[in-house]
Amino acid sequence: MRMAELSSRSGVPIPTIKYYLREGLLQPGTATAATRAEYGESHVRRLRLIRALLEIGELPVTAIQRIVGALDDDTVSLHELIGRAQYALGPHVTPLAGDQDWQAAAGEVDALISELGWQVTAGSPARALLSGALVALRRLDPARSGVSLDVYAETLGRLAAQEVATVDPVDPPSGETDRAAVVEAAVAGMVLYERVVIALRRLAQEDASAQRFGHAGAE
């Protein structure tokens, strides 16, 4: 298809498509003349992925460039790709090396991960995010009320296992051409289901709060 059709199929305006091509977010089409190129279904899918990461994932363009670079690199395994997508996601919390509260929280996170037997690299930014959230929570609420970390870990571990089980293997029988589709779906799922989780958690909280503190209807 020509660029005009690619634009109408994907809902992305032509100047934006040209910008994505220049930035390397979108792979070039097949040149059919000096100023003409043909695009295919993989371009439609890639544009949808970019829009989803931008609008729903709220990822910056540089982060999307890094993810897309890994998607297009056949030597990057699916596991490594999921790791790279995670590194591209914020928020990025900087460890407070000399801080006692930070050291305590980081130690707690390490203990939790090893207790659960989770295989997580030492440099995973999710460790720092969790430690940072714990430091802030403990400072604001030294009595440590709230739901225990084990409950969260156990609940989310169960969800993650179910999620990863639904990802198709990249290898045969479907072959090379499907690699892009599978890894794109895996990355989109990781980012977008995180938003699903956040949205449902907020909706559930609104309901729980309404039931506990709200005064619904006439009394």
Place this chain on the structure above:
Amino acid sequence: MRMAELSSRSGVPIPTIKYYLREGLLQPGTATAATRAEYGESHVRRLRLIRALLEIGELPVTAIQRIVGALDDDTVSLHELIGRAQYALGPHVTPLAGDQDWQAAAGEVDALISELGWQVTAGSPARALLSGALVALRRLDPARSGVSLDVYAETLGRLAAQEVATVDPVDPPSGETDRAAVVEAAVAGMVLYERVVIALRRLAQEDASAQRFGHAGAE
């Protein structure tokens, strides 16, 4: 305490504290002379909350202003406050009024919420976030593989009920002075535990991906 001590207690530099005072994020101290003011524990706590919302919650200053304005307004109930904090949190997804996929997703979200019997206002931004994520997921993966929405809703509903149950009531016996502490802890918990959920989900996914796709150890 004087501002210098407030700074060292909270870890926030004096120029930043002055900025927060000017922007109305931090309530003024008690004036003891023309250029001198006394600060108390409530100021230390408020500074910790602001830093947590900025650094771990990644909220923009304007969003924190709105939350803090509601915190300081005694006429705002805890339930309303939780709602306002949710509205301040991103990502903010704009509904695509004329889009068929959007209408289908929004209808699915409405059906899910009413099926669960959740009390959620019609304008809750979490509805749009969920709809937007579903539209993107369905376009990228028309076969609708993945874990069912019901599983997520059920899991997160259970977590939210446990979370809200740990929030203290604001009313007596503790009285007026404790309102700020309780509502601040509730808002911080909402924002910070969301980061805990995200971080643990990413850690759990890294592990699940390592187990399914990784090649751990020497082979």
